[in-house]
Amino acid sequence: MTIQKLAGKQRESVHLATARGNLWEGSVRSSKTVSSIVRWLRYVRQGPLGPLLMVGKTERTLKRNIIDPITEMVGTSRCRYRTGAGELDLFGRMIYTAGANDERAAEKIKGLTLAGAYADEVTTYPESFWSMLMTRLSVEGAQWFGTTNPEGRNHWLKRDYLDRAALHLTRNGQILRTSGDETLDLHRFSFQLDDNPYLPDDYVEALKREHVGLFYKRYILGEWVAAEGAIYDMWDDDKHVVDTLPPIVRWPGIGVDYGTTNPFSGLLLGVGADRRLYLASEYRYDSRAKRRAMTDAEYATALRTWVRGAAPLAGLHPEWTVIDPSAASFITQLFREQWPGVTQAANDVLPGIRTVGTLLGNDQLRVHASCRGWIDEVSGYSWDPKATAKGLDQPLKQDDHSMDAGRYGIYTTEALWRPHIPTLLEVAA
Structure with missing residues (x-):
């Protein structure tokens, strides 16, 4: 797998991912995942000692979306996934892996004391799992890194976390800082499809045609919009x-x-x-x-x-x-x-x-x-x-x-x- 040099918002988001929580959100294929992986690999090598966790909607999607690309990036000698054991050996560190597709998932991590976590497709998790995960990150200096596509404006992740982020790298590239009683130690990085400079023009145009209506707004424009009105509003x-x-x-x-x-x-x-x-x-x-x-x-x-x-x-x-x-x-x-x-x-x-x-x-x-x-x-x-x-x-x-x-x-x-x-x-x- 050839990884292009990080550019623009990709590089800036990796540099700014210094908070307790760091989340890349927005359009599909906008380079959210590769930026977050680069930052996670650095954390695995340099972060505080202690157990680490990687989470996906399911372990299968975690492997497909994150572990397989990491393996291609660093090689099988430095990244070994033990299928069925729920463990990943990355740079010599043992990392627990878990799926979080239903309310029972919180039981999988109850009792853990974590030094860090990586979370893929965060909006697909039950809120109960996420709340439990936040309590498990108790090692001094622990950080979490995550990715997601947008959902509705009332989704718990946006309402209770993203809207309270201390730093927001916006879709147009501005850095907004907030403060106050409701501010979280969270850095939010918002991506659009056009933030990935390496995609061919015809592929970008095809992606835009592939998504219509609600899904175009969310997965192409990177907007958190509610599912309202007619589902097939293109019907004629x-x-x-x-x-x-x-x-x-x-x-x-x-x-x-x-x-x-x-x-x-x-x-x-x-x-x-x-x-x-x-x-x-x-x-x-x-x-x-x-x-x-x-x-x-x-x-x-x-x-x-x-x-x-x-x-x-x-x-x-x-x-x-x-x-x-x-x-x-x-x-x-x-x-x-x-x-x-x-x-x-x-x-x-x-x-x-x-x-x-x-x-x-x-x-x-x-x-x-x-x-x-x-x-x-x-x-x-x-x-x-x-x-x-x-x-x-x-x-x-x-x-x-x-x-x-x-x-x-x-x-x-x-x-x-x-x-x-x-x-x-x-x-x-």
Whole structure:
């Protein structure tokens, strides 16, 4: 791994990272991580003696995001990660490693006395874990170093820590110093994509196209903004709704959101010869309107009839049927009937929303006019204001059944359709 010489804000942030807490935050690929790693390596060699800790959302992401780059930078003779043991040998110092993806994570570090810590993806941690970590840094001269992408304005990290930082290296390069009863011994370094001078122009343009709406503001501009209003604010009926489909070259799958008292929705996903994705057909059953709930067996029969009768299928079965992971009984029913290609949906909500939003924003996803559930729901699909007030990003659970079905089908089958869709570098060109 070739590490370019630190420049500009990168170098300045390393020089200024002298507080008890030091956090690099802002855009993706803005050089936050490499700057923080350089400072952490110096601390490992020169900091006070005592146990050290490195944390990620999970140990797997910590290894991928931080430990692997460190290993490439310094070599395997000076950096050895003992998989499964939760230990890293770096420059001869033993460092504990841990994941912090749920409320139980605080138990992993209870009782430790630490001389230093490195934290990756801090906004993904439970607040209880972070509070425990701060109490463990009790060796004289202990420091912590961390990185994160922005979240909502009400996130606990921004509200209780970043807004109280004693020093702030701002996005425009100014150094702001604060003082007072609410000030923390914390130095905050805010980065934008353009702060990384080594990224190719076409790659930067592709990244900007990859993120739209809320995610553009956070991950490109580096802003802490709330998830408010419409989720797919780029939706345009005139552009995205089509009356006819192009020739379909592949049918990656069907996304299914299961409902008994709530609507049941199935959406058929196709890849067009024009290198776009199409939601080509929809099966929807609303037991509230019909005043009759259907059994799993009845839903399986109805779904099979719909698949066989969907005009664009031309007798071909979709490669996968992607089911709402909470619908265990319906999945069992389809397995019992030897339905081909049944799988649970990948239900990572925010990455799935980001994928769908990017496709819409770049006009790479269109919807056939027959998909009335999707079309009726998309404009009103919104962020939950109560969750936003708590610093959380969650869709409002209301009139979202076709939205979920479409997201399941698109996000879960991405490996199948991605080779057929222009890359964002091609779009940028």
